[in-house]
Amino acid sequence: MLGDKAPKHTVWHCPVRAxxxxxxLTDDQxxxxxxxxxxxxxxxxxxxxxxxxxxxxxxxxxxxxxxxTLVRQDGRRPQRDYDQRAVxxxxxxxxxxxxxxxxxxxxxxxxxxxxxKEHFKAKRVGQDATxxxxxxxxxxxxxxxxxxxxxxxxxxxxxxVTVRLRRGPSGDALGCNFALPGDTNDNGEPVFYAGSTLAPxxxxxxxxxxxxxTSPEPANVRPGxxxxxxxAATERIPHHLTHGDDPTAQGQLAALGTAxxxxxxxxxxxxxxxxxxAAVAFERATRSRIAADHASAYVLRRxxxxxxxxxxxxxxxxxxxxxxxxxxxxxxxxxxxxxxRQYTQQQAAAEQTLIHLQAxxxxxxxxxxxxxxSRAPGPQTMRRYAHHLQQAVPEHAERILDDPAWDALLAExxxxxxxxxxxxxxxxxxRTLDDAHxxxxxxxxxxxxxxxxxxxxxxxxxxxxxxxxxxxxxPRPPQPQARRR
Numbered sequence: 001m002l003g004d005k006a007p008k009h010t011v012w013h014c015p016v017r018a019x020x021x022x023x024x025l026t027d028d029q030x031x032x033x034x035x036x037x038x039x040x041x042x043x044x045x046x047x048x049x050x051x052x053x054x055x056x057x058x059x060x061x062x063x064x065x066x067x068x069t070l071v072r073q074d075g076r077r078p079q080r081d082y083d084q085r086a087v088x089x090x091x092x093x094x095x096x097x098x099x100x101x102x103x104x105x106x107x108x109x110x111x112x113x114x115x116x117k118e119h120f121k122a123k124r125v126g127q128d129a130t131x132x133x134x135x136x137x138x139x140x141x142x143x144x145x146x147x148x149x150x151x152x153x154x155x156x157x158x159x160x161v162t163v164r165l166r167r168g169p170s171g172d173a174l175g176c177n178f179a180l181p182g183d184t185n186d187n188g189e190p191v192f193y194a195g196s197t198l199a200p201x202x203x204x205x206x207x208x209x210x211x212x213x214t215s216p217e218p219a220n221v222r223p224g225x226x227x228x229x230x231x232a233a234t235e236r237i238p239h240h241l242t243h244g245d246d247p248t249a250q251g252q253l254a255a256l257g258t259a260x261x262x263x264x265x266x267x268x269x270x271x272x273x274x275x276x277x278a279a280v281a282f283e284r285a286t287r288s289r290i291a292a293d294h295a296s297a298y299v300l301r302r303x304x305x306x307x308x309x310x311x312x313x314x315x316x317x318x319x320x321x322x323x324x325x326x327x328x329x330x331x332x333x334x335x336x337x338x339x340x341r342q343y344t345q346q347q348a349a350a351e352q353t354l355i356h357l358q359a360x361x362x363x364x365x366x367x368x369x370x371x372x373x374s375r376a377p378g379p380q381t382m383r384r385y386a387h388h389l390q391q392a393v394p395e396h397a398e399r400i401l402d403d404p405a406w407d408a409l410l411a412e413x414x415x416x417x418x419x420x421x422x423x424x425x426x427x428x429x430x431r432t433l434d435d436a437h438x439x440x441x442x443x444x445x446x447x448x449x450x451x452x453x454x455x456x457x458x459x460x461x462x463x464x465x466x467x468x469x470x471x472x473x474x475p476r477p478p479q480p481q482a483r484r485r
Contacts, residue, residue, distance in 0.1 A: 010070050012043060012052075014087070015116055017063035019101040024061045031056065033094055034066050040090035042080040043068045050074040063116075104344035109287040111136060111199040131183045131191065135161065136198040139178060140283065141265070143207055144258035144301070145308055147214050152207065164192055165204075176204045201254070201287055210254075213294040214301050226306035227319030228449045230259065233300035234323060235431065237330040240296070241337045247293040253334055255297030256327070257286035259304045260353075266307055267320060271360040278356035284349035285334055288341070317368050322445035324361045328437065331357060365441065372408035372444070375415070385410055388421055393428055396439050403440035412447045423450055 014037060018025065025033070034056035038044040044051035054068035072078055088105070095102045114122075114130040122130040138159050146152035156163055156178070166175040177192035185191055196203035201210075233255075240252045260279035264272045307319070335350035376382065390397040400406060413420040427446040436442040 012041070012054075012066075012068040012070055014041070014066045015063060016066065016091075020062070022062070022100045025098065027058065029098065030058055030064050033098075034064060036090055036094060037066060037087055038068060040086045042078050042086070043070075052078055104348050106345045107289055107343060109200050109289060110284060110345060112197055125182075131180050132193055132198060135178050135180060135193055136202070136283075137261075137280070139195065139198060139202050140258070140261050143202070143210060144261040145305060146211060147305065149208060149211055152211060162190055162192075173204060176207075199283070199287075210294055213298060214305075225319070226303040227323060229303035230300060230307060231319075231322045231326055231445070231449065233297070233303060234259070234330050235326040237326075238333040241330075241333045244296075245293075246290045248296045249337060250288060250290040250292040251294045251296045252300075253337075254286045254292050254294060255300045256330055256334070257282050258301055259323075259327075262304050262308045263320070263323075267360075268364065271364050274356045274360035274363070278353050278360065281349050281352040281356060282331070285331075285338065285346045285353065288338075288343055288346060317364075318445070318448055321361070321365045321368050322448060324357060324364070325442060325445050328354065328357050328361065369405050369408040369441070369444070372411040373405075375411040376407035377410055377414055381414075382407075382410060385413075385420070385424070388424070392425060393433070396433050400440045400443070403438055405438060405440035405444060409440045409444045409447070412444050412451070415451070423447055426450055 016033060016037060034054075035044075035046070038052075038054050039046050044054055050073040052068050052070060052072050054066060056064050056066045058064045070078060085108075092103065092105060094100070112132070114132045118130040118132055122128075127134070138156065138161055142152050142155040142159070142161075146155055153163055160181045162179040162181065164177045164179070165173040166177065168174045175194060175196070177194050178198070179190040179192045183191045194203075195207065200206070237252045237256060241249045244252075257279070260275070260282050264275040264279060267275050331350050331353050335347055335354070338344075338347040338350060377385075386397075386401055389400060393400075400409070410420075413424050424443070424447065427443050427450060430446055433439040433442060
């Protein structure tokens with residue numbers, strides 16, 4: 001007997017789908033896979049004649065749907081402790097046994113995937129993505145851009161998202177649900193998704209925790225160019241990942257993810273799609289079972305918010321290039337950080353992010369560097385720089401001198417308004433170049449930040465004019481956006 005308390009759910013449903021590149025399995029193979037899945041789930045253990053009744057339906061060559069009652073033949077409920085994890089373990093073994101694409105094991109922090117029904121509905125109404133995916137992106141962007149809870153809800157409203165708060169007996173909001181305009185069920189009612197079902201870090205308590213460490217009240221970011229501030233904060237992420245504690249490292253990765261969420265909104269149209277793909281990919285790399293110290297990444301989040309609020313005022317083209325340059329290195333370190341902790345899904349997400357960031361950087365940096373290179377100094381000055389470089393960093397000199405960005409580097413050093421050799425030395429001493437994909441480009445962006453951070457006085461400018469021997473520094477023209485390491 002079931003007792004005096006009816007089960008909450010009476011039917012168990014599990015779709016099982018092969019990857020597009022997998023071989024087509026026979027009916028017998030799918031039947032065996034279904035038996036293994038229901039056994040792992042505790043629905044119908046092998047040899048148990050009193051197990052729950054179940055059926056598997058093959059809807060197409062690449063997938064089946066399994067449905068089962070949640071009442072055994074002897075009237076008892078099935079033992080289903082941790083059935084989801086057990087099913088995932090069995091699925092990983094099935095992939096090995098049948099030569100299928102092997103998925104990365106997870107840690108329970110991934111966002112919930114859209115169901116087949118949601119995919120079919122999106123296709124039917126002409127959406128490129130499911131409502132769940134669209135809402136996840138809009139909520140993440142609102143959380144990245146907002147400084148307060150009121151601003152968060154206002155930003156969602158501005159993008160058309162309907163918010164329904166779940167309140168406790170005291171009237172306090174305990175949770176929130178989100179719906180897209182026009183997304184309704186068969187009764188014409190809005191389809192709401194709880195924040196926690198969009199992603200584990202999008203529940204109302206998690207959102208409030210993040211906003212509490214972004215609010216401008218505790219301490220404001222010092223006045224200055226937010227592109228430079230965001231770049232400097234991102235450049236410190238590898239140090240946090242290699243020398244900081246785990247909560248700080250996790251907080252840095254979460255902040256980098258929010259930066260990626262907002263950057264497409266400030267970028268040129270030509271690279272916006274790649275940056276959006278990078279943001280979607282890195283979203284998986286921002287979560288683990290480690291509780292994040294969000295306060296440690298306050299400067300990065302506030303400076304990226306400043307960029308988002310006034311991109312035209314703060315963006316001269318090189319700003320995005322500088323930020324993407326150091327972001328590439330930060331993501332590479334994130335990939336290693338996840339690998340050492342065996343977070344395989346997060347590691348794979350970081351690897352995919354690098355591909356999209358590199359594509360965006362290559363496209364956006366090219367015109368910026370070309371504009372700088374067109375103002376490179378004469379041959380005599382270039383030879384003097386080359387000699388100095390060979391003495392200062394002999395281990396990197398050959399790579400820098402052979403890099404097409406070498407001309408841009410020299411032009412930036414001369415237009416920075418300082419003694420060119422002195423500012424080059426400062427850029428070289430800031431941080432190792434060992435992990436830079438392009439040392440010349442890395443130095444170019446460092447010199448840009450140094451030049452604007454320490455504006456020289458008239459005497460320094462006169463000394464610099466004398467140093468460059470009649471090759472006056474040209475005024476810096478407006479430049480496009482770029483980056484890559």
